[in-house]
Amino acid sequence: MQVHPLIETSAALAEFCDLIKDSDFIAVDTEFMRENTFWPELCLIQVADAHHAAAIDPMVDGIDLSPLLDLIVDNENILKVFHAGGQDVEIIFNLTGKTPQPIFDTQVGQMALGQAEQVGYSNLVDSWLGVQLDKGARFTDWSRRPLDKRQIDYAIGDVTYLAKIFPMMLKKLVKTGRGHWLDEEMEKLADPAGYNLDPxxxxxxxxxxxxxxxxxxxLKALAAWREREARNKNLPRGRIVKDETLADLAAHPPKNQDALGRVRGLSATWKSNDIGGRLIDALSDAKPLAKEDMPERSSRGPGLGKEGTLVADLLKLLLKIRSRELNVAARLIARSDDLEALAAGRREDIPMLRGWRHEVFGAAALDLVEGRVGFAVKHGKLVMSRIEVEADDDSEGAAAAD
Structure with missing residues (x-):
């Protein structure tokens, strides 16, 4: 693979994009800073296909990123490959108002090929290529210039290895017949609605x-107010007001702005400054939440009960057994909330009761909650055991384990 020098001009970027425009896929990664800001500050973009790799410096004054962004968001003939790409996709969405299409995330792909739920990039590279990455540059300040060779080499490695791993992973997914298991997860990752956050x-x-x-x-009024304040000031939400303080203000609203000076989590200056005045205005304009907007009660709440909680725990045990048997991450098959909803009696709008999830787990989960299977120990391993239901003399039935 040819690794190009750091791209710092519009002409060099246009030339590089011309080299990769007919590729079947490109691996994409970004380096950014957001510890002290609301909006992530894009510091570096790394891109590689099977033959070429480069890092692009987006902080150079006047550099035109449009050829690269066009490839990423508008060229649907190229598959865009990320690893744990949620924040990378967010940055691209912030720049363009669009998300990459189509998309593949190797962290999600690995979930279908092993039991690790959130495998890190270093572990992914080690498991597929037997290469141990130098992690020394991981926590560098990417906004400082100039970048040194070690930083650039580290950053480009994120896509050169990814470009080698992806074809291997794809081949294994095709061989195991699990490629379609990931369609829903990839669609969710590429859904613009996930990045266009409504205050x-x-x-x-x-x-x-x-x-x-x-x-x-x-709480709704306060959270929307904080979101707008954070965006306008380009500060993290927690630097405006922390979640627990918002919840406390919603539950115990101050009578006036002067009382803000006595609220835990706010400084005394809030009783007289402008931001304190805007907070009080948000509280004053708040209206009770509409009935149709009320959140559903947690399935762990009163509707589940002690017996339902035990059933949910059995479903989690069943999920653990099935994920071990399939060698797939449990979270790809079902979430805890879905298991608890099933235990509480729900049957609609539960992903594990549809498609491949129903096939590999959902049907067995239904059998468990409806009394058709139980657990047994065979050869020292916990396994499922089907239960035969036979009518007895008084028609109540008796269950006998296989």
């Missing part, structure tokens, strides 16, 4: 025990 929905990310419409209405 009016940010309250749903904050944990709060109350289900009172007035409390949740205040």
């Amino acid at each position: 009016e929905k940010m309250w749903q990310r904050i944990k709060i025990p109350s289900r009172k419409p007035d409390v949740l209405g205040r």
